[in-house]
Amino acid sequence: MAGQAQYEELARQLSAVGAVKRDLGRILPQDCSAGSAAVLALLGSHGDMRMSNLSELLAVDMSVTSRHAAHLADRGWIERSPDPADKRSRILHLTPEGHAMLVELSRRSAGLLAERLEDWTDAEVGQLIGLLTRLRASFGDCRTVAHRPPPPPSPRPPAPAVPAVPAGERTQTTRTPAQAT
Amino acid sequence: MAGQAQYEELARQLSAVGAVKRDLGRILPQDCSAGSAAVLALLGSHGDMRMSNLSELLAVDMSVTSRHAAHLADRGWIERSPDPADKRSRILHLTPEGHAMLVELSRRSAGLLAERLEDWTDAEVGQLIGLLTRLRASFGDCRTVAHRPPPPPSPRPPAPAVPAVPAGERTQTTRTPAQAT
DNA sequence: TATTGTTATACTCTATAACTATA
DNA sequence: TATAGTTATAGAGTATAACAATA
Numbered sequence: 001m002a003g004q005a006q007y008e009e010l011a012r013q014l015s016a017v018g019a020v021k022r023d024l025g026r027i028l029p030q031d032c033s034a035g036s037a038a039v040l041a042l043l044g045s046h047g048d049m050r051m052s053n054l055s056e057l058l059a060v061d062m063s064v065t066s067r068h069a070a071h072l073a074d075r076g077w078i079e080r081s082p083d084p085a086d087k088r089s090r091i092l093h094l095t096p097e098g099h100a101m102l103v104e105l106s107r108r109s110a111g112l113l114a115e116r117l118e119d120w121t122d123a124e125v126g127q128l129i130g131l132l133t134r135l136r137a138s139f140g141d142c143r144t145v146a147h148r149p150p151p152p153p154s155p156r157p158p159a160p161a162v163p164a165v166p167a168g169e170r171t172q173t174t175r176t177p178a179q180a181t
Numbered sequence: 182m183a184g185q186a187q188y189e190e191l192a193r194q195l196s197a198v199g200a201v202k203r204d205l206g207r208i209l210p211q212d213c214s215a216g217s218a219a220v221l222a223l224l225g226s227h228g229d230m231r232m233s234n235l236s237e238l239l240a241v242d243m244s245v246t247s248r249h250a251a252h253l254a255d256r257g258w259i260e261r262s263p264d265p266a267d268k269r270s271r272i273l274h275l276t277p278e279g280h281a282m283l284v285e286l287s288r289r290s291a292g293l294l295a296e297r298l299e300d301w302t303d304a305e306v307g308q309l310i311g312l313l314t315r316l317r318a319s320f321g322d323c324r325t326v327a328h329r330p331p332p333p334p335s336p337r338p339p340a341p342a343v344p345a346v347p348a349g350e351r352t353q354t355t356r357t358p359a360q361a362t
Numbered sequence: 363t364a365t366t367g368t369t370a371t372a373c374t375c376t377a378t379a380a381c382t383a384t385a
Numbered sequence: 386t387a388t389a390g391t392t393a394t395a396g397a398g399t400a401t402a403a404c405a406a407t408a
Contacts, residue, residue: 002298002306007291010306011205012226013313015219017198019240020320022376024192025397033397038196045193051367059200064399066368088366088407110188116319117183125183125191128312132194135309138297139201203399206374216375232390245376247391269384269389365408376397385388 023116027108031075032101035068037109040077040094040102048093050083077101204297208289212256213282216249218290221258221275221283229274231264258282 002010025034032040042057043049049057055065069092072078077098083089094102117125206215213221223238224230230238236246250273253259258279264270275283298306 002295002301002303004287004291004295006303006306006310007294007298008222008287010294010310010313011287011290012222013310013317014198014202014205015215015222016240016317017195017313018202018375020316021195021199022240023320024195034196035398041189041193041196052365059197059203060398061400062367063369063401067398070368083366086366086408090367106185106189106192109192110185113188113191114183114185116321117188117316120183120315120319122183122187124312125187127308128316129187129191129194131305131309131312132191132198134301135201135298136194136197138301139204140297199398214374233388241375242377243390244378244392248375251391264389267385267389269382271390363408366406368403368405370403371401372399373401374397374399376395378393378395380391380393382391383389385386 024109024112027112029101029104029108032105033071035064036072036077037105039065039068039072039092040098040105043078043092043094044099044102048091050089050091052089054092072098205290205293208293210282210285210289213286214252216245217253217258218286220246220249220253220273221279221286224259224273224275225280225283229272231270231272233270235273253279 021034028034028037038058039054042054046057051062051065051069054069055062058065069078069080073080075097076095078092079095080090080092083091202215209215209218219239220235223235227238232243232246232250235250236243239246250259250261254261256278257276259273260276261271261273264272
């Protein structure tokens with residue numbers, strides 16, 4: 001248990017992370033916004049998945065995911081195949097072009113980070129990654145990830161038709177409560 | 182020096198911090214957005230300052246700061262006094278109402294963090310704060326802060342007419358390059 | 363009746379550009 | 386001429402609500 005002052009300071013530092021994220025956003029290629037990049041990264045690291053699953057991973061409403069997915073599909077970076085198990089669903093997967101874009105995105109962001117954090121040790125970077133991962137887990141993503149082993153760049157698993165997550169548990173998010181008229 | 186894979190993972194985790202920030206944003210009172218809250222927090226912790234100084238601390242363009250400041254001034258939470266040393270400048274300072282709002286904001290965000298991070302130790306929270314602070318410093322805010330001692334809630338210094346920071350150093354940001362016509 | 367996904371709309375945050383008033 | 390700050394405008398990200406198709 002930490003003190004009030006410490007939590008306030010943490011809140012400030014979290015809000016300041018925005019500056020770092022904006023910096024990272026400035027090196028993105030035309031046509032590929034931060035939102036698109038996030039989707040590509042998740043598809044790359046977690047493999048094919050449904051819209052709803054992706055929404056949970058991003059922790060945003062599905063309407064947002066739908067927009068991003070449409071943008072990526074328009075550019076040929078992902079495909080949205082019908083889910084044979086549920087005709088309402090769509091399975092997203094990277095195309096070769098999408099994978100190439102992801103490689104380029106990774107190269108750029110890793111490059112910038114390597115430049116900025118040149119005086120950080122490997123252990124320090126690892127520590128920050130660990131704490132951020134745990135922070136996210138503490139914020140309700142019991143369902144997110146962090147449970148799976150670090151995904152190898154090997155051929156991805158054959159797209160689990162079932163979301164890797166209980167999908168209950170959550171208070172709201174990922175779904176606009178349908179209003180009863 | 183860390184490896185490419187580690188930097189990619191860090192980029193992913195940084196992007197995921199957005200979910201935490203959105204969660205924190207949901208508990209804000211009406212009329213006080215995250216942007217407003219950030220300004221109040223900085224004025225509270227660093228004391229009175231000029232628009233340009235605040236822009237550097239926020240790492241956003243001054244036009245953004247101007248908007249936020251106008252919003253806060255409209256609600257009586259800050260005042261923008263003329264700077265006797267430079268008639269172009271304005272010194273921002275919290276009003277009693279602004280201070281009260283800041284106290285409420287701190288209470289709420291610290292409360293949510295305390296709830297979510299209940300199983301974190303004091304040391305872990307401190308470690309995350311330290312790494313985030315350093316991360317920010319590594320991202321070009323040689324000028325930001327982190328140099329000053331933790332500001333006591335005591336009577337604030339008489340508004341340094343000179344920004345606490347070199348103000349050069351920076352590639353761009355904080356100012357839209359005036360186009361030569 | 364409930365769920366998956368899409369679309370329309372609105373709001374926040376930010377950057378760019380042009381403008382005023384000082385320096 | 387350069388700087389501090391303001392305002393208008395545009396773009397990205399997200400949430401809410403309503404709708405279609407399917408379960």
